Amino acid sequence: MKELLEKPGFLAPSGTIGADVSYLLAVVFTVLFLVAWGYAKKAQGTRHHKLILVSMVSMVVYFCGYYYARQLGVLSFEGKEGFGGPDDIYNNVFVPVLTTHLVLVTLGLILTFYMIVEGFRASEKVNEDFVLKAGELKVRAKSFRTVMYVILGLWGLNQLFLSFVRHASSGASIAWALIFGTVALVVSIEKLIEKLLPDGARRHRILGRGTMIIYALILSTSTATYLMLYVIYPVK
Numbered sequence: 001m002k003e004l005l006e007k008p009g010f011l012a013p014s015g016t017i018g019a020d021v022s023y024l025l026a027v028v029f030t031v032l033f034l035v036a037w038g039y040a041k042k043a044q045g046t047r048h049h050k051l052i053l054v055s056m057v058s059m060v061v062y063f064c065g066y067y068y069a070r071q072l073g074v075l076s077f078e079g080k081e082g083f084g085g086p087d088d089i090y091n092n093v094f095v096p097v098l099t100t101h102l103v104l105v106t107l108g109l110i111l112t113f114y115m116i117v118e119g120f121r122a123s124e125k126v127n128e129d130f131v132l133k134a135g136e137l138k139v140r141a142k143s144f145r146t147v148m149y150v151i152l153g154l155w156g157l158n159q160l161f162l163s164f165v166r167h168a169s170s171g172a173s174i175a176w177a178l179i180f181g182t183v184a185l186v187v188s189i190e191k192l193i194e195k196l197l198p199d200g201a202r203r204h205r206i207l208g209r210g211t212m213i214i215y216a217l218i219l220s221t222s223t224a225t226y227l228m229l230y231v232i233y234p235v236k
């Protein structure tokens, strides 16, 4: 698999199959999300929600496949060897663009999970169609506590699985603790968001637009990274 991914690509003379396929898939998912935004703008709530779910599931499958196939050994993570341009461009342009990209991807993933849950909570079905319902949207204190206990319980079970079945390294345990910690943090931030944007429909529109803008920026930064690595400054 690794050899196949490292074969010459089809988009740019210096690209690899792995880089080209992952870039093209990233374009497809981002465009799907942006089309879903178009449906929401045209008040087609059900089409919007279905396309968001399809894009989300395919994106997660792609991320898992990508992780296993390339072990995150993306050229850009491997240091300067993958970049054929001058040092000042590497330090002042490439690294900031890539760092911005990674921050946006992390933020985008967190917001996607948040928005999907919020989308279901803030909408209702009227004549088989999803519409946003106006009015205050709050998590009840009891539900909040239950969600927190469930997160804690899942973390505990996963930790037992890691320790006794997979005999995983402490690095893996720390990574999982960070993932569960982030989920718990996002759930806690909901309390603050509720205060700032109490109306569920308005919250969905405002945070949804912010999320869609982040998707567009992710696409721009990944395009810039791809161009710099494989078109403008390939390794000779």
Ligand code: HEM
Binding pocket: 037, 040, 041, 042, 043, 044, 045, 046, 048, 049, 052, 111, 112, 113, 115, 116, 117, 119, 120, 123, 130, 131, 132, 204, 205, 207, 208, 209, 210, 211, 212
């Ligand atoms: C990543 C997840 C999601 C994002 C980023 C998102 C984004 C948006 C945005 C930006 C709008 C407002 C469009 C505009 O006026 O500019 C919107 C509206 C809407 N969303 Fe979502 N959404 C997401 C998930 C969902 C889900 C899961 C549902 C339903 C279960 C849903 C249901 C709706 C509905 C019913 C509207 C109103 C459409 C109308 O104006 O009639 N959304 N969404």
